[in-house]
Amino acid sequence: MFINWKLREVNLKIVYYGPALSGKTTNIEYIHARTNPKLRGELISLKTRGDRTLYFDFMQLELGRIKGLKPKFNLYTVPGQPCYVASRRLVLQGADSVVYVADSQLNRLKANIVTLRSLDDNLRALGLSPMDFPLVLQYNKRDLPGIAPIALLRMQLARDGVPQFQSVATEGVGVLETLKAAINMVVSRL
Amino acid sequence: METGSPPEALFVRIDDCLERLLDRSRAVCVLLADISGQLIGETGKDAGLDTPALAAVTAGNMAATAEVARQMGEVAPFSYLFHEGQKRSIYISAVGETMLLVIIFDELSQVGLVRIFARLAVNELLDVAAELEPWLEQASSVVDREFGEAVAEGLDEAFI
Numbered sequence: 064m065f066i067n068w069k070l071r072e073v074n075l076k077i078v079y080y081g082p083a084l085s086g087k088t089t090n091i092e093y094i095h096a097r098t099n100p101k102l103r104g105e106l107i108s109l110k111t112r113g114d115r116t117l118y119f120d121f122m123q124l125e126l127g128r129i130k131g132l133k134p135k136f137n138l139y140t141v142p143g144q145p146c147y148v149a150s151r152r153l154v155l156q157g158a159d160s161v162v163y164v165a166d167s168q169l170n171r172l173k174a175n176i177v178t179l180r181s182l183d184d185n186l187r188a189l190g191l192s193p194m195d196f197p198l199v200l201q202y203n204k205r206d207l208p209g210i211a212p213i214a215l216l217r218m219q220l221a222r223d224g225v226p227q228f229q230s231v232a233t234e235g236v237g238v239l240e241t242l243k244a245a246i247n248m249v250v251s252r253l
Numbered sequence: 254m255e256t257g258s259p260p261e262a263l264f265v266r267i268d269d270c271l272e273r274l275l276d277r278s279r280a281v282c283v284l285l286a287d288i289s290g291q292l293i294g295e296t297g298k299d300a301g302l303d304t305p306a307l308a309a310v311t312a313g314n315m316a317a318t319a320e321v322a323r324q325m326g327e328v329a330p331f332s333y334l335f336h337e338g339q340k341r342s343i344y345i346s347a348v349g350e351t352m353l354l355v356i357i358f359d360e361l362s363q364v365g366l367v368r369i370f371a372r373l374a375v376n377e378l379l380d381v382a383a384e385l386e387p388w389l390e391q392a393s394s395v396v397d398r399e400f401g402e403a404v405a406e407g408l409d410e411a412f413i
Contacts, residue, residue: 065291066396068388069264073396074291097412105303107310118317121309126407132396134404137291137309153316157289243408250401 064159064249072125072133076157077245080182081164082174083143086203089232090164091120091138094242097235098124118142119154136246143178152185159249160197162241164232165220167202167210176219197248200227201241206234259388264294266381271296274354274374279362281341284308284355285348285378288315293352293385302357311345311355333371335364346371348378351386 065074079087088108095106104123120140125133139158141151155161163182165175183193202216213229221227226244230237267285275283275296282297284304290312295304319330333346344356344367354375356367 064396065287065289066388067291067293068258069267069294070292073400076289099411099413102411105306107306109310109313118313121306123305123309124411126404126411129403129407130400132400134407135305137305139309150313150317153313157291239412243405246408247405250404253396253398253401 065157066132070133071128071131072135074135074137075159075246075249076137076139077160077162077242077249078155078158079138079140079162079164080151080155080178081143081203082166082171082178085143085164085166085171085175086230086232087140087143087164088120090162090201090203090230090238090241091122091140093232093235093238094124094138095122097239102126118150138242151181152188155182155185156189160199160245162199162201162245163220164201164203165216167204167216168207169209169211172211172215172219175216179220194222197245197252198222198225199241199245199248200225201230201237202227203230203232203237205229205236206231259385263381263385267294267378267385268296270374270377270381274356274370278356278358278367278370280356280358280367282355282357284311284353284357286312286353286355288312288351288353297357300357307355307357308353311343312353315345315347315353333368335368337364344368344371346375348375349382352378352382354378 079090081087095103102125107121109118122138123135125135139154141154163179186193186196200221202213228237228241232238271283271285271294281300282302284292285294286292286308290309292305292308314334318334322330336343341357341359346354348354354371356371358367
């Protein structure tokens with residue numbers, strides 16, 4: 064949490080993390096499209112020519128003042144491809160909560176597990192404890208054929224007490240619910 | 254202002270410093286952000302810039318080039334970056350290890366001029382940064398459970 068005392072703003076940073084092509088950018092794009100234009104900033108995407116996230120996507124969402132302070136949410140995605148370890152760690156810096164976007168397809172199960180392990184490693188490298196860190200799990204692409212049963216994904220990815228959501232980010236199913244859960248996890252700790 | 258917030262005098266010093274820099278360097282806009290891209294202060298003409306997004310992206314830029322420096326065998330990150338555009342250019346300077354100073358300027362100024370005054374401003378801001386740093390991540394007494402609940406309720410109204 065970052066408080067800008069001068070502007071009386073409370074900034075929360077929420078990072079979308081997950082394996083390559085799991086739908087992190089699609090989540091942010093849907094949130095941007097659904098947010099009241101008066102309350103959102105521009106959606107910034109640093110992409111390669113192949114439309115893959117190179118560095119990060121970023122958008123800001125703000126609410127009206129509460130007790131004299133304006134809450135602002137800074138949403139980031141990290142690039143999923145394994146070669147961008149350094150930028151994933153940089154974007155995680157200062158994060159208040161993480162949404163882990165898992166790809167439900169059975170053939171991506173291993174990638175989900177490996178990337179979740181990298182999240183834990185990166186959190187530890189930043190001096191944070193993965194077990195205590197606010198995390199929300201999203202099982203995306205539930206509309207596709209060849210998906211893993213939820214029970215299997217839970218067994219492989221979920222920890223006790225972690226909120227979990229099923230989603231079809233391309234249609235917006237489960238996207239806002241996931242975001243609200245991520246924000247609630249931070250504010251409920253206040 | 255409630256107890257538990259930093260002294261107002263610190264922000265007056267930041268504002269004075271940024272405005273002096275804007276004036277002396279004839280820049281379009283000057284931003285001060287923390288290293289993760291959160292905006293701390295800004296001054297300048299209303300140039301239609303999305304300053305929170307600019308702060309986030311320039312912080313990313315600075316972080317990426319820190320890795321470039323490391324790969325090159327440099328012992329420390331680059332102290333400043335400069336990108337020249339057709340109409341506007343940007344000069345980004347580290348302020349110690351915790352903040353960034355961003356100066357956007359057009360043809361009314363020159364990079365040499367910007368660089369000289371940016372250096373002076375960085376020296377001045379280093380003192381302020383040291384005093385402000387402990388406050389940056391400290392939750393105020395007003396950011397409490399009640400605040401959290403109001404945020405959660407307010408979220409529903411943000412979506413259309």
